[in-house]
Amino acid sequence: MEKTLNRLKDFFAEYPQYIYLIIGIVFLVLFIGTLKNKNWAIDPANSTQKFNYEIFGHKAFRIFIGIIYLLGTIAGFGGFFLYLN
Incomplete structure (x- = not known):
């Protein structure tokens, strides 16, 4: 398990733009769920x-959370595409 985590850490250290892509995908899934x-x-968490x-x-x-998720999706994908350049 530690070997796999070290490989993931090295991958994200070399290609940090994929962290933004993962964040964008998570927020997109939450936005679609909303x-x-x-x-x-x-459902409220706290x-x-x-x-x-x-x-x-x-x-x-629901509308407010949907807007937050949409902004998170835009920021995640925007960070990914801006980091590529």
Whole structure:
């Protein structure tokens, strides 16, 4: 296991732009889950999110989280493409 982790560490040290690509893919999956109204993408994770969920309701919280996920997707893919140049 340690050998595999060292190989991954060396790969990401040599090609750091792929970290941005992974971040963009994760946020894209979460954004698609939010568009499809999946609970695993929308459920509040901590007490602050639960508080906001209770105050604003499901629809407003879903829209807000969707915007955050969209910005994360754009930033991840943008960082990947900017780092390539």
